[in-house]
Amino acid sequence: MGMSAITKIAIIEDDLMIAQMYRMKLESEGFDVNVAANGRDGVAMVQTQQPDIILLDIQLPEMDGATALRNIRALPGGHEIPVIILTNLGQQEAPRELDELGVEHYIVKADLTPRQVVEQIKSILGIAPAAN
Numbered sequence: 001m002g003m004s005a006i007t008k009i010a011i012i013e014d015d016l017m018i019a020q021m022y023r024m025k026l027e028s029e030g031f032d033v034n035v036a037a038n039g040r041d042g043v044a045m046v047q048t049q050q051p052d053i054i055l056l057d058i059q060l061p062e063m064d065g066a067t068a069l070r071n072i073r074a075l076p077g078g079h080e081i082p083v084i085i086l087t088n089l090g091q092q093e094a095p096r097e098l099d100e101l102g103v104e105h106y107i108v109k110a111d112l113t114p115r116q117v118v119e120q121i122k123s124i125l126g127i128a129p130a131a132n
Contacts (some may be wrong), residue, residue: 012042037065
């Protein structure tokens, strides 16, 4: 059995409590999770880790989410990675350029539980939900 099938997820989120909450939930589902607490570190992490999907906050220190995403899209292979925006801003308040940068999904943190976020990730990646 090839172990390379483990899905890698990058979380770029400056609220570490939220980041850890998602990390624990995702790791319990068998994902390999890396967290960066600011936009600049997030771009570097994506470059080295080559994640399968990215959860990206918009309001980040060092480099905001839209700028980080622009930089990620410029990386080799970076334009192919699905990105979920994780934010407390409404979609109307979000930087307009996010749409141009190719966002797969837009999640308002307050609206969804980590479990629901996991379901979104699985559906984007085409992973069938666990039968239970």
